[in-house]
Amino acid sequence: MPGRTARVTAVDTYDIRFPTSRGLDGSDAMNPDPDYSAAYVVLRTDAEGGPEGHGFAFTIGRGNEVQVAAIHALRHHVVGRSVEEVCADPGTLYRDLVGDSQLRWLGPEKGVLHMAIGAVVNAVWDLAAKRAGKPLWRLLAEAEPEWLVGQVDFRHLTDALTPGEALDLLRRGRRGAAERTARLLEGGYPAYTTSPGWLGYDDDKLTRLAARAVADGFRQIKLKVGADLDDDVRRCRVARSAVGPDVRMAVDANQRWDVAEAIRWTRALAEFGPYWVEEPTSPDDVLGHAAIRRAVAPVKVATGEHVPNRIVFKQLLQADAVDIVQIDAARVGGVNENLAVLLLAARYGVPVCPHAGGVGLCELVQHLSMFDYVALSGTTEDRVIEYVDHLHEHFLDPVVIREGHYTAPTAPGFSAAMRPESIARYTYPGGAFWAADPGGTRNTAEDRARDGTRERDGTASETAKGRAV
Amino acid sequence: MPGRTARVTAVDTYDIRFPTSRGLDGSDAMNPDPDYSAAYVVLRTDAEGGPEGHGFAFTIGRGNEVQVAAIHALRHHVVGRSVEEVCADPGTLYRDLVGDSQLRWLGPEKGVLHMAIGAVVNAVWDLAAKRAGKPLWRLLAEAEPEWLVGQVDFRHLTDALTPGEALDLLRRGRRGAAERTARLLEGGYPAYTTSPGWLGYDDDKLTRLAARAVADGFRQIKLKVGADLDDDVRRCRVARSAVGPDVRMAVDANQRWDVAEAIRWTRALAEFGPYWVEEPTSPDDVLGHAAIRRAVAPVKVATGEHVPNRIVFKQLLQADAVDIVQIDAARVGGVNENLAVLLLAARYGVPVCPHAGGVGLCELVQHLSMFDYVALSGTTEDRVIEYVDHLHEHFLDPVVIREGHYTAPTAPGFSAAMRPESIARYTYPGGAFWAADPGGTRNTAEDRARDGTRERDGTASETAKGRAV
Numbered sequence: 037m038p039g040r041t042a043r044v045t046a047v048d049t050y051d052i053r054f055p056t057s058r059g060l061d062g063s064d065a066m067n068p069d070p071d072y073s074a075a076y077v078v079l080r081t082d083a084e085g086g087p088e089g090h091g092f093a094f095t096i097g098r099g100n101e102v103q104v105a106a107i108h109a110l111r112h113h114v115v116g117r118s119v120e121e122v123c124a125d126p127g128t129l130y131r132d133l134v135g136d137s138q139l140r141w142l143g144p145e146k147g148v149l150h151m152a153i154g155a156v157v158n159a160v161w162d163l164a165a166k167r168a169g170k171p172l173w174r175l176l177a178e179a180e181p182e183w184l185v186g187q188v189d190f191r192h193l194t195d196a197l198t199p200g201e202a203l204d205l206l207r208r209g210r211r212g213a214a215e216r217t218a219r220l221l222e223g224g225y226p227a228y229t230t231s232p233g234w235l236g237y238d239d240d241k242l243t244r245l246a247a248r249a250v251a252d253g254f255r256q257i258k259l260k261v262g263a264d265l266d267d268d269v270r271r272c273r274v275a276r277s278a279v280g281p282d283v284r285m286a287v288d289a290n291q292r293w294d295v296a297e298a299i300r301w302t303r304a305l306a307e308f309g310p311y312w313v314e315e316p317t318s319p320d321d322v323l324g325h326a327a328i329r330r331a332v333a334p335v336k337v338a339t340g341e342h343v344p345n346r347i348v349f350k351q352l353l354q355a356d357a358v359d360i361v362q363i364d365a366a367r368v369g370g371v372n373e374n375l376a377v378l379l380l381a382a383r384y385g386v387p388v389c390p391h392a393g394g395v396g397l398c399e400l401v402q403h404l405s406m407f408d409y410v411a412l413s414g415t416t417e418d419r420v421i422e423y424v425d426h427l428h429e430h431f432l433d434p435v436v437i438r439e440g441h442y443t444a445p446t447a448p449g450f451s452a453a454m455r456p457e458s459i460a461r462y463t464y465p466g467g468a469f470w471a472a473d474p475g476g477t478r479n480t481a482e483d484r485a486r487d488g489t490r491e492r493d494g495t496a497s498e499t500a501k502g503r504a505v
Numbered sequence: 506m507p508g509r510t511a512r513v514t515a516v517d518t519y520d521i522r523f524p525t526s527r528g529l530d531g532s533d534a535m536n537p538d539p540d541y542s543a544a545y546v547v548l549r550t551d552a553e554g555g556p557e558g559h560g561f562a563f564t565i566g567r568g569n570e571v572q573v574a575a576i577h578a579l580r581h582h583v584v585g586r587s588v589e590e591v592c593a594d595p596g597t598l599y600r601d602l603v604g605d606s607q608l609r610w611l612g613p614e615k616g617v618l619h620m621a622i623g624a625v626v627n628a629v630w631d632l633a634a635k636r637a638g639k640p641l642w643r644l645l646a647e648a649e650p651e652w653l654v655g656q657v658d659f660r661h662l663t664d665a666l667t668p669g670e671a672l673d674l675l676r677r678g679r680r681g682a683a684e685r686t687a688r689l690l691e692g693g694y695p696a697y698t699t700s701p702g703w704l705g706y707d708d709d710k711l712t713r714l715a716a717r718a719v720a721d722g723f724r725q726i727k728l729k730v731g732a733d734l735d736d737d738v739r740r741c742r743v744a745r746s747a748v749g750p751d752v753r754m755a756v757d758a759n760q761r762w763d764v765a766e767a768i769r770w771t772r773a774l775a776e777f778g779p780y781w782v783e784e785p786t787s788p789d790d791v792l793g794h795a796a797i798r799r800a801v802a803p804v805k806v807a808t809g810e811h812v813p814n815r816i817v818f819k820q821l822l823q824a825d826a827v828d829i830v831q832i833d834a835a836r837v838g839g840v841n842e843n844l845a846v847l848l849l850a851a852r853y854g855v856p857v858c859p860h861a862g863g864v865g866l867c868e869l870v871q872h873l874s875m876f877d878y879v880a881l882s883g884t885t886e887d888r889v890i891e892y893v894d895h896l897h898e899h900f901l902d903p904v905v906i907r908e909g910h911y912t913a914p915t916a917p918g919f920s921a922a923m924r925p926e927s928i929a930r931y932t933y934p935g936g937a938f939w940a941a942d943p944g945g946t947r948n949t950a951e952d953r954a955r956d957g958t959r960e961r962d963g964t965a966s967e968t969a970k971g972r973a974v
Contacts, residue, residue, distance in 0.1 A: 095610050096610045105571045142571065147612055147616015192787040342613060
């Protein structure tokens with residue numbers, strides 16, 4: 037190490053998997069049995085007593101090792117960098133990662149490689165926020181607009197958003213930021229909950245959890261739909277009657293439908309007053325979403341958790357294809373690309389209601405919405421962050437929900453760090469949980485069929501109970 | 506093994522890399538120094554004396570190990586399957602792979618995981634064609650229309666193409682197939698060549714290779730553009746003067762431009778009469794391509810080598826965004842998804858001119874165009890397959906070009922199999938070539954800068970000379 041410049045010394049990766057499939061938490065029409073997993077990354081430095089940067093890509097089980105391999109393939113871009121320089125300008129690293137001409141072929145800017153870039157970039161932001169002594173939302177909200185514009189890659193965006201327009205939006209966004217910060221710290225940011233609505237839950241559990249959500253202060257719930265129309269009609273009726281007429285109820289098809297089917301199905305549920313229909317079709321289908329939106333109004337159309345990058349978000353907005361933009365903290369190329377998406381949404385006047393849940397997605401994405409409120413859109417009207425009460429107990433700085441609102445984090449960083457004992461226990465396949473698991477992971481359909489009875493009966497699985505804060 | 510049912514016994518993978526960056530073959534505005542690579546897969550069976558199935562995903566160097574890991578992650582879907590069943594209906598395996606609910610999260614249907622699916626599915630088709638004793642194009646062209654329709658996944662397509670419409674297209678396509686087969690076997694399928702036009706070549710080399718292309722019988726060449734407008738104007742002038750007014754000249758920007766820039770740049774090159782402009786902007790930008798196409802006519806717009814799946818191709822056609830559909834044999838989910846794209850293109854009356862080059866892409870994709878000619882579109886008018894004279898010497902059944910035409914393969918299979926000695930020599934990092942290479946792979950920008958002089962001087966690199974058939 038030349039002189040006293042602190043450097044990134046290692047990019048350590050971990051394959052962490054939670055056996056969530058055993059309780060049917062997280063079950064939807066496209067994902068019947070997810071094992072929520074993280075391809076987890078720690079940036080280590082030689083700064084004496086200095087913090088580490090934590091980040092992760094979220095997956096749902098099988099293939100998490102491929103995601104880990106992709107993060108590993110990026111390490112040469114990171115190791116040896118000056119900690120000070122990379123934290124002062126994460127955008128340079130982000131552009132270097134996206135611009136690696138050989139790795140780019142594996143996307144470009146989509147899928148496994150792009151999520152790996154997001155994990156590394158987010159870990160840098162975690163490091164930067166820790167070194168700044170601020171929660172990430174605050175670091176972003178207090179940053180100079182010019183600097184924020186420099187964090188965005190405008191390539192393939194300028195027909196919808198130029199750097200000059202972005203700068204205007206950010207300058208306007210700062211007016212009144214101090215007041216909004218105070219309001220945020222006091223009251224938090226509105227949340228909605230998906231916990232009642234998993235497809236694998238029976239009507240009693242749905243009723244109980246829906247009523248509980250309202251009692252807990254949530255003003256919106258969400259139901260998974262799309263597997264069977266009769267079931268969905270019944271479940272929507274059950275849920276509507278549990279929450280009453282004034283609580284918003286969204287439905288989420290997780291990409292199951294073709295365009296005509298999405299229109300037909302959504303209309304069939306219209307009598308229960310769904311607020312939005314989420315992922316009605318392929319996340320790649322901009323024109324399909326536009327056709328659906330025209331046909332199902334006043335039901336709103338929402339998508340984004342699987343939208344691979346800013347270029348597809350741009351088109352969803354250009355084509356008037358969505359009413360709600362659902363960013364995901366771990367799908368695109370990290371904070372930098374999500375800044376681009378937040379700016380695009382602001383430019384088109386479309387509210388951002390993040391996707392969260394899984395493992396750690398709530399922890400991350402709250403920071404982006406809070407920045408958006410304080411220093412960009414300036415409002416929480418018609419804006420909610422998804423909340424799911426799973427797996428928060430594994431994080432050092434877990435989200436805190438009060439009266440249906442996310443409490444603003446105050447600890448420095450991006451809230452990304454998992455507890456060391458959770459990392460050790462759920463590392464796959466060598467961690468204590470998996471090593472002791474007689475079934476191992478079920479890698480084949482036959483395995484799953486064989487294990488089915490045991491799993492479906494496992495109502496009190498180790499991780500099924502989220503921390504209900 | 507129960508009874509005498511032959512099974513798939515192994516999915517073996519190989520990380521194969523060729524040091525093509527050393528001769529600047531393959532250099533373009535987005536990919537200055539590719540090392541053409543294959544994440545290669547061999548399906549082994551216990552059928553006595555039976556063939557293996559070969560396939561691969563194409564990458565350009567770094568990250569090929571991630572692509573290999575993704576193929577490895579699919580093996581449990583393949584090992585143990587009945588060889589006869591999987592060959593009689595590759596569509597079932599294809600749907601199982603795409604439908605793996607946990608792996609799906611890593612795409613969905615895009616990037617590393619999807620290319621891995623393509624490699625495995627293509628290996629199955631190679632196996633099926635070998636067992637049928639036919640080259641793949643012929644197996645497809647002689648298949649029953651009903652069976653072909655069953656090979657296609659219509660999910661997210663039916664607003665543009667229904668199974669019934671596909672069946673009609675295939676039934677109509679068969680009329681006159683015998684005559685076209687005879688014509689194809691006699692005269693081959695038209696090719697165009699990109700060999701003269703790499704960005705790293707100087708004007709003399711461009712002139713020499715362009716004139717040579719015409720002398721060899723090609724009626725179309727292609728130039729890489731997009732790095733510097735003045736250079737491109739000069740190079741287009743040089744190339745046009747070398748080939749004369751009657752040979753078509755396409756230009757390829759490899760995604761470098763934003764929409765306005767693409768329009769401006771293409772118009773600046775219009776005086777040289779480019780036939781098409783390829784990848785003018787992000788492959789994800791359907792609306793951007795549509796805007797560019799409206800603005801640059803009569804120059805045609807072509808894209809597809811990085812289009813991740815059939816859903817984006819669908820939209821390019823729905824939005825009148827392209828004049829030319831460029832399928833790639835190894836980007837989407839294999840033969841099955843390319844069947845969908847060929848059917849979509851036929852439905853919209855848009856010619857398909859495949860992307861090829863790299864390593865082995867010519868060998869694969871010729872089969873798809875030949876099927877399209879014999880049994881679907883029924884014509885080669887305004888249709889050409891890209892040809893690049895690199896690395897064919899590594900294949901057991903390499904493409905044969907005569908008078909600017911691809912000769913129809915007659916050997917059974919998908920022409921995917923590499924020579925065993927090439928696999929051994931170029932396996933990374935342990936193969937004889939890489940083990941002996943003092944520079945290793947250059948994994949960092951610093952390494953590349955350090956090695957730059959040596960590489961740029963290496964005009965007679967081991968693999969720079971393609972077999973000019």
